[in-house]
Amino acid sequence: MGPGSVEPAGSVESGLAKSGPAELAGPAKSGSAELAGAAGPAGSAGAGSGRTPQKRDGHGRRVHRHAEAAPSGVNDGVYRAGFACFVGRPNAGKSTLTNAIIGQKIAITSNKPQTTRHVIRGILHQENSQLVLVDTPGLHRPRTLLGERLNDLVREAWSEVDVIGVCFPADEPVGRGDRFISAEMAELKATVIAVVTKVDLVSPQRLAEHLLAVSELYDFAEIVPVSAVSGHQVRTLVDVIVKHLPESPQLYPDDVLTDEPEQVLIAELIREAALEGVRDELPHSIAVLVEEMIVEGGLTKIYADLYVERDSQKSIVIGARGARLKEVGSQARGEIEQLLGARVYLDLHVRVAKEWQRDPRQLRKLGF
Numbered sequence: 001m002g003p004g005s006v007e008p009a010g011s012v013e014s015g016l017a018k019s020g021p022a023e024l025a026g027p028a029k030s031g032s033a034e035l036a037g038a039a040g041p042a043g044s045a046g047a048g049s050g051r052t053p054q055k056r057d058g059h060g061r062r063v064h065r066h067a068e069a070a071p072s073g074v075n076d077g078v079y080r081a082g083f084a085c086f087v088g089r090p091n092a093g094k095s096t097l098t099n100a101i102i103g104q105k106i107a108i109t110s111n112k113p114q115t116t117r118h119v120i121r122g123i124l125h126q127e128n129s130q131l132v133l134v135d136t137p138g139l140h141r142p143r144t145l146l147g148e149r150l151n152d153l154v155r156e157a158w159s160e161v162d163v164i165g166v167c168f169p170a171d172e173p174v175g176r177g178d179r180f181i182s183a184e185m186a187e188l189k190a191t192v193i194a195v196v197t198k199v200d201l202v203s204p205q206r207l208a209e210h211l212l213a214v215s216e217l218y219d220f221a222e223i224v225p226v227s228a229v230s231g232h233q234v235r236t237l238v239d240v241i242v243k244h245l246p247e248s249p250q251l252y253p254d255d256v257l258t259d260e261p262e263q264v265l266i267a268e269l270i271r272e273a274a275l276e277g278v279r280d281e282l283p284h285s286i287a288v289l290v291e292e293m294i295v296e297g298g299l300t301k302i303y304a305d306l307y308v309e310r311d312s313q314k315s316i317v318i319g320a321r322g323a324r325l326k327e328v329g330s331q332a333r334g335e336i337e338q339l340l341g342a343r344v345y346l347d348l349h350v351r352v353a354k355e356w357q358r359d360p361r362q363l364r365k366l367g368f
């Protein structure tokens with residue numbers, strides 16, 4: 001452990017009833033896809049190295065949800081399975097889209113850039129396909145060791161997928177960042193499609209102009225406009241992605257929704273709650289590590305450490321007489337109970353790990 005001080009606070013006991021397991025998002029509108037752009041090969045792109053999913057043992061428990069397979073919109077009699085990820089500039093709507101497709105909160109979203117740190121997979125089971133989604137952080141100019149590691153994570157994810165959806169928010173003009181990311185696509189084996197996100201925010205006229213600008217950036221196999229918030233065309237996007245997956249046997253058992261260890265999902269929920277209201281003061285300085293999870297009958301006890309970089313940040317997180325930390329605990333606990341479908345006791349400790357973003361040892365410990 002680094003030069004950290006320990007502040008026990010914010011233990012929150014749950015009184016809430018058990019919440020039921022989450023269902024997969026049901027089928028929404030289905031429709032035809034190819035909107036614009038060049039016609040790409042309908043076949044598969046080469047699968048990357050991640051073809052065989054690894055079973056996790058020990059600490060890495062999978063999140064199981066017994067959800068029925070959604071009917072597939074693609075029905076050419078072939079079973080398709082493979083990996084896809086969304087890339088794009090920060091704030092492009094990648095996490096929200098991933099969540100809309102999987103139908104469960106698995107990646108955190110925020111209106112500030114760079115909040116997604118972990119590669120989180122969600123799996124959509126359909127009658128004739130299995131789509132494994134990898135959620136990556138945004139590519140950006142690295143200024144710290146953490147920044148470099150984040151970019152490595154992005155490229156690692158890109159090298160392992162069959163389909164890449166480059167996200168372009170419809171409410172922002174195509175810019176340098178979009179051109180930079182599109183240029184990075186040229187070397188990839190994957191089928192590259194463009195996803196124009198947040199279309200609920202713009203007029204049809206503006207959307208048409210945006211689609212044209214996007215189509216001029218790169219020879220995308222397809223271009224799909226969507227709104228993750230209204231659900232518009234989310235179903236269509238799934239069909240388009242699945243169409244470009246390779247023919248493959250099922251990769252994961254039916255009841256697995258995500259490959260991410262529960263502890264990582266829980267840590268993300270706590271971090272999201274801790275950032276609420278203080279994002280301007282603590283944009284990238286909070287990390288969370290779940291130290292222990294104990295299941296006692298219907299109650300899950302979770303002991304987690306919340307790391308900040310400086311004493312002053314610790315005071316912000318804790319608040320006057322621990323009031324803020326209590327709030328963080330109670331908000332996170334509600335979300336965790338939904339995720340686990342069980343009652344939760346959450347014990348949060350705030351620790352100072354000086355300059356953790358620049359310290360390789362600390363970064364490893366925090367999972368980067």
Ligand SMILES: Nc1nc2c(ncn2[C@@H]2O[C@H](COP(=O)(O)OP(=O)(O)OP(=O)(O)O)[C@@H](O)[C@H]2O)c(=O)[nH]1
Nearest residue numbers: 091092093094095096110113114116198227228229
């Ligand atoms: N109106 C609208 N807002 C959206 C939509 N999709 C995402 N947003 C909002 O856009 C902001 C960014 O969304 P995220 O999903 O966190 O974006 P991201 O690309 O994962 O961001 P990073 O993690 O920073 O790379 C959030 O405030 C979302 O609520 C959409 O379809 N419509």
